[in-house]
Amino acid sequence: MRIGRFHTAKHWRAFAAAGLIAAAALVGSAGCASKEKLYLYSWADNFDAGVLDEFERKFGVSVRYDTFSNNEELLAKIQAGGARYDLIQPSDYMVATMIRLGLLEKLDKNNIPNLKNVGKRFLNPVYDPNNDYSVIYTWGITGIAYNKKYVTDPIDSWQALWDPKYKGKLILLDDSREVLGMALKKLGYSNSTQNESELAAAYEELKKLLPNVLAFDTDNIKQKMASEEGWIALMWSGDAALAAQENPDIAFVVPKEGTTIWADNYAIPKGARHKALAESFINYMLEPEVSAKNYESIGYSNPNEKSYPLHSKEYRENRMIFPTDEELARTEWLVDVGEKLPLYDRYWTELKSGVK
């Protein structure tokens, strides 16, 4: 007869002790701070750590920065009742959806006088006219990123992605709205059309693109481009700028048919416990010096006009961070497509299951 390992009471007691200690540790670690806290919920590495520290010092509070990695997960969590955060950072179309679902607090603009520092172009956006619920944090546009070593033809149109030369070397964002939107723009339609025949046409175009696709990837696309797994990609301008820092052969272009413009925004979920502090945070981040320091560090586009003179020359002149006006004129915001969303999803499903 074989006796197992726990054949003495000693071992069982040790096991029980471990469990109790862990449980006690859990209980004991239930917060014991005395300062007011700001619960910030955003993308990772989205704030310069020094800037957050200074805010904590200046206002005598503690900033708690938690991260999410996906807009839709953020929405699902807030929708299902998880709002314990004071400040969240949804993207443009997500702000519109959250407003419609009644998930956001109205901002008290008296607490955000620095709102006037934001460039006119970024105030009163189509997804939140009047900035009642959101303030822009960063923005960018989607375009074609390519590796100059391997892609020698001049690129100026979305059609370039379909070139058979790039078979197995194309990376697309793993985002149904971005990919379908790109095909729609290529055909001259709106990227948020609700017209079924336009959508069908876009799907047919994309079917032809599939043989070129190496991977669909939103999160690791920078690394894939920098390490030259892929030669050409549908990519966000901010990401392209970061990839180009790693690999100087990477270039970025805004196709002539036009493209999508996007923005990440500050918003306050309904029921936030430190609303005024959150608004002070937004205001503080819009101070020109703070703003310049933050965006220099994180590398995304700064909407704060007053801070431009304070930025480095490199930053100001980087066309991936600041596209030209002419390029911006060709952009369009993604808008919630309401009842047609399942249709978009259906086409996306067909595309993905058609790839071999």
Place this chain on the structure above:
Amino acid sequence: MNPDARLRGLRLYAWAVVAFLYAPIALIVLYSFNASRFSAAWGGWTWKWYASLFRNDLLLEATRNSLMIAVANAFAATCLGTLAALGAHALKRRARAAARGVFYLPILVPDIVMGLSLLVLFSRLAIPLGKWTVLAAHVTFSLAYVYVLVAARLEARDPRLEEAAQDLGADRWRTFRHVTLPLLSPAVVAGALVSFTLSIDDFMITFFVSGPESTTLPLYVYGLVRRGISPEVSALSTLLVVLTAVLVALAERFRRRP
């Protein structure tokens, strides 16, 4: 083939499988010393990621949370699951199959459904999200795995051993403590290991039921993915592996003394 050759072949096979399991880990350990932050190219040997790891408060807190929750989860899930399997084993065949069906349910539910629905449950009951809600969720699916493991062990067990103990005069409790439980111990240990592992690596469910200040390691790492996984995380993973190996070695030394 003679038995020795067979055994040698089997040993070779076992080590090959282990090599398969550790191949990516070995690379992670190696790259935790890579000076280059992003690319696959080797940028030189450095200890700086280990240094900056200890300055990264958020990462350290996430690790602490993950370890505490995983240990507590292993304890709770193992207890509940083992007891349940023992209890169910006393039932008649059909009832036992029904019990098994109930205990398989957490394994069958997709993570996102489990996460979202538990979130809805907690918010309807106005339970604040935090480490306890994460633990509760983890125990829910972990105890199912423990149940399955212990039940598998019980199924093929020889009931005569217990009968023998009782013939020798042991009451139910003594039989339980000195015969049943030791016989179950490999399954219980396996269950604890699985519970710990599932908890320390869970993302989807934890994402939905966690609140501010209950970030776990997977949540932290997933958040980083956009920026590229920092070598600090590789350094942390290396430390975890080394620490565990050391702990296991120490535990063995302790046991050998008496």
Place this chain on the structure above:
Amino acid sequence: MRGPVWLLWPGLAYLAFFLWAPTALVVAVSFARRDAYGAVRWEWNADNYARMLDPLYLRIFAESAGLAALCTLICLAVGYPLAYYISIQDKQRQRRWLFAVMMPFWINFLVRTYGWILLLQNQGVVNTALRQLGWIERPLSLMYNPGAVLVGFVYTLLPFMILPIYVSLEQIDRKLFDAAADLGASPVRRFRHVTFPLTLPGTVAGCALVFVSALGLFVVSDLLGGSKTMLWSNLIQNQFLSARDWPFGAALSAAMMLFSAAVVFAGYRLARVRLGEGGIG
């Protein structure tokens, strides 16, 4: 002589409290409708289930089930011998082996996957090594294909096969083997008629756990396969997130759960038939 039945109640009560939520969600919401902006509209209908009968979705179900089945078979083939080897070690070594098998899975999933990417990508270790050796000129495309996905699945799920089988194997009395050998049985016959039947509970449990987990796994296909497949689990994920169609997602989940339950039930039933009475209940 078995343990008292009331031991069942704590676990059962715990599950009853925490599980009625997901069950209710799946059952109730799957019969509701999606409103224009993605909230749930409570209008009783069975459209979501009818929608699943579309060939597009049936194809996805079949592909996912096929992948899960293949993964289970490979895990069984790879895992059984290892479980056997571990079970014939002495107690202390067994413990070490168990820890050794589980430890890689304490490293975060993304970090482990990153390790695979470092191994398999074009500039990765494997390709670089092969090129240095002069065996290839251009890098082999080892990632973003179904092969990489399968390897990733097997890698992730192997412990769930090894542990249950080990648990079953370990309790087999060595004397039974000696008896069989004395009676003149060859190793193969011994395995077929003694070892395997005795480990059937563990094997079935292992296969069940791996199969069900494989159905629910989507991250591996996304990360190692370039997200180029739409699996059943991806579909469910999409409904709750990007498509914001919780009712359809709930229906898909219900279908997946019913399917998995049927497969698991069939597996246990088959094992019982094989073992005869006195085997698995």
